[in-house]
Amino acid sequence: MAKTSCKRSTAKRRVPEKREYRSGDSLTIRWLLQMDMPDVVRMDRLLFGLDSWVEDDFTVLLKSHLCVGLVATSHDYVVGYIIYEWSKNRVDLLRLCVLPEVQRQTIGTQMIACLKHKLVASQKCKHLVADVPDDQLAMQLFLKEQGFIASSIQNDEGKEVYRMVYTL
DSSP: OOOEEEOOOOOOOOOSSOOOOOTTSOEEEEEOOGGGHHHHHHHHHHHHGGGOOOHHHHHHHHTSTTEEEEEEEETTEEEEEEEEEEOSSEEEEEEEEEOGGGTTSSHHHHHHHHHHHHHHHHSSOOEEEEEEETTOHHHHHHHHHTTOEEEEEEEETTEEEEEEEEEO
């Protein structure tokens, strides 16, 4: 299994050329930095299309002291990111993205494991919650593999949304 570290990075700048992530490569999960924003926005646009966020959406959200962004990097190349928000009794998973060409190589699993570790360490929150639209079956199945349970179905602007909950 790939070595993962969940830490704060001191990296100055990522390598500009793309290097493929291979299962077994080291993966670092660190705070999302301003220099990562172009990669994160590009990835969001690729994966969410018309429902994607723009840089201002990320910036406004991440200015809140309760909202956190992490990126998964391999060889200083951003291969995934996760955005979540702390509340009194739970953590809301707002976004989880992994580049399509490196999906199913444990990157998403390692990011969720890092978040679960933070949840355990906090000793305040016992629930990790994600609202997943009906048309994102792959995400629903991924979260189910991670121990999440569909707890309810809600209607959000005419779309059915599944509330997926992981409980410690």
